[in-house]
Amino acid sequence: MTPSTPSWNVPDALLLDFGGVIFQTRKNPAGKRRLAEGIVARLGRAEIVADAERVHSSIEAGLTALKHWKHAQSRRRRPRELAPREIVGDFLVSDLDDASRALLTAEADEVLLQVTTTLSAHELRPGIRELLDLADTHGIPVGIVSNAHSGRSHRAVLAEHGLGDRFVVQCYSDEVGLRKPHPGIIELAAEACGTAPERCWYVGDTQDRDVVAGRRAGVAAVVLTRSHHTDDPPFAIDAEADAVYETPEGLVDALRDALAVEAPAAAPSNGVSARVEGPGRALLIDHGGVISLSEPDPALLHGFSAWLSRLLAGPEAGPDQAEVETLIARARDAHREFKRGVVQRFVEDDAPLAEVDPVAFWRDWFGSSLSTRQRAVLTAEAHDVMARYGRAKSRRTLRSGVRELLEACRADRVPVVVVSNTVSGRAVRAECAAHGIDHLIGASVCSDEAGVRKPDSSLVREALRIARADPARTWFLGDKPHNDAAAARAAGVAHRAVVRGGSTADGEIDAARASSLATHVVDEPGDLIPLITAVPAAASA
Numbered sequence: 001m002t003p004s005t006p007s008w009n010v011p012d013a014l015l016l017d018f019g020g021v022i023f024q025t026r027k028n029p030a031g032k033r034r035l036a037e038g039i040v041a042r043l044g045r046a047e048i049v050a051d052a053e054r055v056h057s058s059i060e061a062g063l064t065a066l067k068h069w070k071h072a073q074s075r076r077r078r079p080r081e082l083a084p085r086e087i088v089g090d091f092l093v094s095d096l097d098d099a100s101r102a103l104l105t106a107e108a109d110e111v112l113l114q115v116t117t118t119l120s121a122h123e124l125r126p127g128i129r130e131l132l133d134l135a136d137t138h139g140i141p142v143g144i145v146s147n148a149h150s151g152r153s154h155r156a157v158l159a160e161h162g163l164g165d166r167f168v169v170q171c172y173s174d175e176v177g178l179r180k181p182h183p184g185i186i187e188l189a190a191e192a193c194g195t196a197p198e199r200c201w202y203v204g205d206t207q208d209r210d211v212v213a214g215r216r217a218g219v220a221a222v223v224l225t226r227s228h229h230t231d232d233p234p235f236a237i238d239a240e241a242d243a244v245y246e247t248p249e250g251l252v253d254a255l256r257d258a259l260a261v262e263a264p265a266a267a268p269s270n271g272v273s274a275r276v277e278g279p280g281r282a283l284l285i286d287h288g289g290v291i292s293l294s295e296p297d298p299a300l301l302h303g304f305s306a307w308l309s310r311l312l313a314g315p316e317a318g319p320d321q322a323e324v325e326t327l328i329a330r331a332r333d334a335h336r337e338f339k340r341g342v343v344q345r346f347v348e349d350d351a352p353l354a355e356v357d358p359v360a361f362w363r364d365w366f367g368s369s370l371s372t373r374q375r376a377v378l379t380a381e382a383h384d385v386m387a388r389y390g391r392a393k394s395r396r397t398l399r400s401g402v403r404e405l406l407e408a409c410r411a412d413r414v415p416v417v418v419v420s421n422t423v424s425g426r427a428v429r430a431e432c433a434a435h436g437i438d439h440l441i442g443a444s445v446c447s448d449e450a451g452v453r454k455p456d457s458s459l460v461r462e463a464l465r466i467a468r469a470d471p472a473r474t475w476f477l478g479d480k481p482h483n484d485a486a487a488a489r490a491a492g493v494a495h496r497a498v499v500r501g502g503s504t505a506d507g508e509i510d511a512a513r514a515s516s517l518a519t520h521v522v523d524e525p526g527d528l529i530p531l532i533t534a535v536p537a538a539a540s541a
Contacts, residue, residue, distance in 0.1 A: 401526025
């Protein structure tokens with residue numbers, strides 16, 4: 001493949017791949033070893049003692065298998081992306097014991113963030129800033145279309161380089177479920193930029209994924225910026241790029257040439273085997289109302305609403321900040337109705353108690369009255385928007401006694417697993433980190449990531465597997481008897497405590513204790529310390 005300098009019309013939008021275009025990635029020679037050590041440390045927080053060599057071996061095998069899987073997907077017409085839980089549980093740690101796999105699968109989003117940031121370094125490619133400035137000057141929106149196991153990590157890398165707000169939309173395969181060469185991911189990005197693929201330039205670095213995806217989507221021009229993948233496809237490709245440049249600098253020249261010939265049309269722009277030494281006891285603990293208390297904070301919501309208004313800005317009128325807040329209220333009403341419906345089906349038909357999908361919340365409930373372009377933006381950005389919203393809904397304060405409870409569990413080698421109904425597990429983990437208690441928590445099992453919510457017992461059973469816990473010697477601490485205590489009882493957890501001061505009235509808590517739905521009632525989380533430590537570390541002979 002040789003560079004060429006064609007002449008094209010000015011695009012309505014530029015769609016760029018991440019690795020090989022915006023950034024050049026370099027493998028860290030010690031990355032796999034450091035990743036294995038990090039995973040061993042993560043397991044250690046839950047009192048799982050793992051052998052670093054075995055973890056390293058599993059990671060090696062998993063990454064190799066993933067490489068073969070990726071090549072195979074490039075032959076498919078419309079491939080889907082693996083879910084984060086599949087990547088971690090079925091590939092990276094498939095050789096580990098059940099408890100380790102369960103923990104790392106529950107924490108898949110965090111593990112994959114660690115994978116990306118540990119295995120590779122990212123260097124901004126020459127010409128990218130110039131390209132973004134040129135496009136911005138001429139009102140040409142720029143979007144990202146990337147196969148990624150952790151779109152979250154890509155957003156973090158962009159932010160570190162000061163580029164977090166330079167793109168109209170970021171479409172990552174792990175977040176939208178479509179994997180190149182599926183044309184749908186390009187179609188979605190184009191729609192989010194307010195145009196169609198046939199009026200976009202698509203820039204990638206691979207023939208089997210990028211060139212094929214661009215051709216299938218019918219883009220106006222398919223461009224490659226050469227990387228170590230470009231000239232070595234895994235199999236013969238029956239498609240060619242319109243141009244190949246050594247670096248994105250060539251793309252800058254091509255866009256300048258097009259602009260010199262044709263004035264740009266107005267376009268929207270936005271700114272492994274493990275040795276398990278588990279004691280058999282565990283503390284499973286809810287987050288909201290138990291670990292932390294929340295209070296509405298209009299300033300946080302206003303800031304989030306202003307940010308979301310900017311994200312959606314384009315040729316359409318609105319929504320402004322006030323309208324965004326109105327649409328959020330509408331979406332929350334729809335969410336409450338959704339929860340009532342799934343609870344009713346759970347009670348009547350024993351159907352899984354499903355959690356809302358971020359795309360449904362933002363595109364369908366929040367965005368039902370918005371434009372097609374804005375709904376496309378919400379489809380692509382839903383997971384990131386939900387994580388931001390999860391922290392902006394209210395201001396959280398750590399409950400008295402929580403830190404002491406978690407420290408007592410750590411000292412007594414009692415694994416702690418958070419079991420939370422939440423719209424964003426990422427926000428739950430961020431809040432725990434902000435309180436300085438994340439190192440005391442073995443794992444977090446969150447409804448938005450598992451796809452089910454309490455009182456379905458699935459979350460509790462997963463937490464028990466992570467902790468290698470005997471339900472007869474496990475405590476569950478929650479604040480909602482008919483969510484927390486009911487799910488714990490269905491999973492066989494013997495000790496079900498409800499703490500006062502959360503979201504449940506004292507009368508309902510007392511009724512739960514009287515009916516034995518709850519076995520204990522405490523005034524604050526720290527009151528559980530003597531009760532947990534009184535449980536023997538091993539089963540009686």
